[in-house]
Amino acid sequence: MVKKKASRRDHSxxxxxxxxxASGLRYLEVSGHIGAYKVMRQVVIPVSxxxxxxxxxxxxxxxxxxxxxxxxxxxxxxxxxxRVIEYPRMPIEDALRALQFDFDRHFTWSYSECTVDVSEVExxxxxxxxxxxxxxxxxxxxxxxxxxxxxxxxxLDLKAIEPMNVAVLRAxxxxxxxxxxWHSIYADxxxxxxxxxxxxxxxxxxxxxxxxxxxxxxxxxxxFQRAVSEIQRTISFVANQxxxxxxxxxxxxxxxxxxxxxxxxxxxSIDLRVEAVDVYEQCGINPSDSxxxxxxxxxxxxxCMF
Numbered sequence: 001m002v003k004k005k006a007s008r009r010d011h012s013x014x015x016x017x018x019x020x021x022a023s024g025l026r027y028l029e030v031s032g033h034i035g036a037y038k039v040m041r042q043v044v045i046p047v048s049x050x051x052x053x054x055x056x057x058x059x060x061x062x063x064x065x066x067x068x069x070x071x072x073x074x075x076x077x078x079x080x081x082x083r084v085i086e087y088p089r090m091p092i093e094d095a096l097r098a099l100q101f102d103f104d105r106h107f108t109w110s111y112s113e114c115t116v117d118v119s120e121v122e123x124x125x126x127x128x129x130x131x132x133x134x135x136x137x138x139x140x141x142x143x144x145x146x147x148x149x150x151x152x153x154x155x156l157d158l159k160a161i162e163p164m165n166v167a168v169l170r171a172x173x174x175x176x177x178x179x180x181x182w183h184s185i186y187a188d189x190x191x192x193x194x195x196x197x198x199x200x201x202x203x204x205x206x207x208x209x210x211x212x213x214x215x216x217x218x219x220x221x222x223x224f225q226r227a228v229s230e231i232q233r234t235i236s237f238v239a240n241q242x243x244x245x246x247x248x249x250x251x252x253x254x255x256x257x258x259x260x261x262x263x264x265x266x267x268x269s270i271d272l273r274v275e276a277v278d279v280y281e282q283c284g285i286n287p288s289d290s291x292x293x294x295x296x297x298x299x300x301x302x303x304c305m306f
Contacts, residue, residue: 014068018060034175
């Protein structure tokens with residue numbers, strides 16, 4: 001959402017990211033390229049309560065130290081709204097200006113209180129070759145300002161700010177080119193994160209806090225069924241919103257992909273093929289490194305691929 005010019009401090013082939021979670025911060029630094037990444041540094045910084053920009057910057061400096069490469073900062077999924085909107089074809093800068101006049105048709109926030117970024121995506125629903133589809137990400141100004149303050153006070157070279165749900169989908173796609181349309185569910189300690197993808201273009205994003213405890217424990221039947229219902233409702237909603245785009249695949253990643261019982265239960269509850277992926281392995285990270293990362297670094301990996 002916020003992009004900076006390339007810095008003189010750029011180190012070729014080394015990438016870094018910071019992500020904010022309800023439980024704390026994660027810092028990841030990798031080298032190499034997609035399909036052959038090597039973890040240089042990874043840091044988990046627990047935060048037991050909401051803290052201000054100064055406190056977060058101090059924690060980063062204490063736990064990470066100096067930042068030798070530019071950093072992409074992840075905007076928490078709960079603090080961003082993403083929509084795909086169709087416009088007559090025009091320069092992207094003109095489309096961004098035009099968006100302010102019908103922003104409230106698509107978002108519950110007002111344009112003046114948001115930081116907004118757009119990029120063109122390929123959508124099979126674009127009604128005419130004279131039109132274009134734009135992926136629009138919006139976040140309240142206060143969230144972006146806080147990240148900018150953290151970057152300044154931690155003396156990190158901020159390369160960009162990007163929604164974490166867009167970043168994690170990039171890591172889920174990885175080096176694999178899946179033809180056609182498919183559904184994605186990534187699960188972490190904060191919930192279930194859905195995406196609908198067509199030819200590797202994300203067209204729909206949604207996060208839900210429901211079910212994460214049950215999704216890891218099929219013995220908790222009430223919680224598990226609540227999570228399965230959430231999955232079924234989201235798939236049905238996407239089918240109604242994207243009529244005419246057939247999809248028969250659901251890709252699971254994160255915590256939801258770690259439990260074979262969970263995978264079988266989900267597969268029996270929906271009319272889609274189910275594929276479970278290890279995002280780290282898919283992107284070429286050594287299994288001994290990925291074992292130490294656990295669930296939670298996938299969004300940071302996607303940010304490193306920015």
